[in-house]
Amino acid sequence: MAGEIPGVDVIKQSVVGQPAHHLVDAGTDAGLVVIGRRADLGWAGPSRIGHIAHAVLHRCPAPVAVVPHG
Template sequence: MGPAADELLRASRGAGLVVVGRRGSRALGFHIGHVAHAVIHHGAAPVAVVPFE
């Protein structure tokens, strides 16, 4: 167990797809957190960002 971003990056090495969530209001626009940002930019697999509603 470790920081979420580190664990997801490690898991992405053998994944076909990494799915991460995002919270937020549609009124504020599309914003992602630091974990999703790290996985998008440093992950070894495609990333799907799914809004949490």
């Protein structure tokens, strides 16, 4: 993925520990933090996010994009 969009640096990193904590820390130096969530296939109610996305949205200093997948 890195290098596919001119002028955009993409950093992929594997870490051990609490995901929300690492994502919030990464947001300190990021222009955008992108996280995924499961698509609610077959769910008739409103879209929901998980606890990790919820924590990152509330604590991250950078803008956050939550992208459904699946």
